[in-house]
Amino acid sequence: MTVIEIPGSKSVTARALFLAAAARGETVLRRPLRSDDSEGFAEGLSRLGYAVVREDGDRVWRIAGRPEGPGEAEADVYCRDGATTARFLPALVAAAPSGSYRFDASAQMRRRPLGPLTRALRDLGVDVTHGEREGHHPLRIDAHGIKGGHLVLDAGESSQYLTALLMLGPLTEEGLTIDVTRLVSAPYVDITLAMMRDFGVEVVREGDRFTVPPGGYRAVEYAIEPDASTASYFFAAAALSPGREVTVPGLGRHALQGDTAFVDVLERMGAEVVRADGATTVRGPRRLRGLTVNMRDISDTMPTLAAVAPYAEGPVRIEDVANTRVKECDRLDACAENLRALGVDVSTGPDWIEIRPGAPRATEITTHGDHRIVMSFAVTGLRAPGMTYDDPGCVRKTFPGFHEAFAALRDTWAAEPPAGT
Incomplete structure (x- = not known):
């Protein structure tokens, strides 16, 4: 059995940073993710006048909350490639009683949509100005407090729009009621609701209506669980390797993150999965089965x-993942492009991809600067040695040490026979 230590969750770290900044008192975060995304979020908070202190070799972050809003009356925040930074921080400053805050982002992040969120902020009376293209970065928020009220939100492109507004709700004078017309990646909203509860706010959900009370947050000590999306690459590596096992501690049956359901997909394909309270283990089968699967709620693992799909005995069809077209890149097209370069037969549609069995040959992966494309095709490379990437360093977004960790896994398995041999 190979035990893999996965860095902290990107999604949980970003939410924890927002909630800590808004809470009354000092919040202590343990084992936060240290990557370009989380560094960008923390840097943004610092520019806005929130105190972020790192201790114990960066394994502990202390955030002094400011429920009254940013400590700076004016600030320029560069969000890098981080979608959570680019979407959550404008919502955080929108509730301030006064101040002018300008946000910009990388060219990649500038292409990603923001419109549903900024329209919702305008509906609440927030003064939002887009600097170039409507619904995209750069933008400026001129804050003068938010009374609150009722919103109708389309979260069909990203659940982050809803998360940003939910976390904003307790900072308004009267709270928020949000009716959602469409929602993608619903488990990420469950993470938000659970974390808001931990920080002292109970959101009432009735179907597609979310009612958020005013009153603010309380500071807590909060441990960040390992990133389930990152764990998917190591679980997939085990599933692709007969007799090999990977165990990820800290991601047990009660984990917050919906992407832990990726192991259910591997189980349907024939992998053996053991879910304990404090860990999950995946063991590779002799053969992988093909399947058709809806991945709307776990689309980051698409x-x-x-x-992995080319190594299954039958076709693998992934459905209802249109939102992956507006991630760091168009991930549906990027996957299809690279699989074809590997010699694999692929078809795609507006919200689906179907991959037929094949024998991938090593090639250079076109990453489009997307960390998930690199880490995913590293798994393919277990059976196609010699894989290279046009931008291997883009993994710094969520897992700067990925290549070293994956190489260590390969080396460990090369030195040890698989179980049962």
Whole structure:
């Protein structure tokens, strides 16, 4: 059995940073993710006048909350490639009683949509100005407090729009009621609701209506669980390797993150999965079965499955993942492009991809600067040695040490026979 230590969850770290900044008192975060995304979020908080102190070799972050809003009356925040930074921080400052805050982002992030969120903020009376293209970065928020009220939100492109507004709700004078017309990646909203509860706010959900009370947050000590999306690459590596096992501690049956359901997909394909309270283990089968699977709620792991799919005995069809077209890149097209370069037969549609069995040959992966494309096709490379990437360093977004960790896994398995041999 190989035990893999996965860095902290990107999604949980970003939410924890927002909630800590808004809470009354000092919040202590343990084992936060240290990557370009989380560094960008923390840097943004610092520019806005929130105190972020790192201790114990960066394994502990202390955030002094400011429920009254940013400590700076004016600030320029560069969000890098981080979608959570680019979407959550404008919502955080929108509730301030006064101030002018300008946000910009990388060219990649500038292409990603923001419109549903900024329209919702305008509906609440927030003064939002887009600097170039409507619904995209750069933008400026001129804050003068938010009374609250009722919103109708389309979260069909990203659940992050809803998360940003939910976390904003307790900072308004009267709270928020949000009716959602469409929602993608619903488990990420469950993470938000659970974490808001931990920080002292109970959101009432009735179907597609969310009612958020005013009153603010309380500071807590909070441990960040390992990133389930990152764990998917190591679980997939085990599933692709007969007799090999990977155990990820800290991601047990009660984990917050919906992407832990990726192991259910591997189980349907024939992998053996053991879910304990404090860990999950995946063991590779002799053969992988093909399947048809709806991945709407775990779409960040779509590329992981696509990268494994050629080695299944039958076709793998992944459905209801249109939102992956507006991620760091168009992930449906990126997966199809690279699989074809590997010699694999692939078809795609507006919200689906189907991959037929094949024998991938090593090639250079076109990453489009997307960390998930690199990490996914590293799994394919277990059976196609010699894989290279046009931008291997883009993994710094969520897992700067990925290549070293994956190489260590390969080396460990090369030195040890698989179980049962």
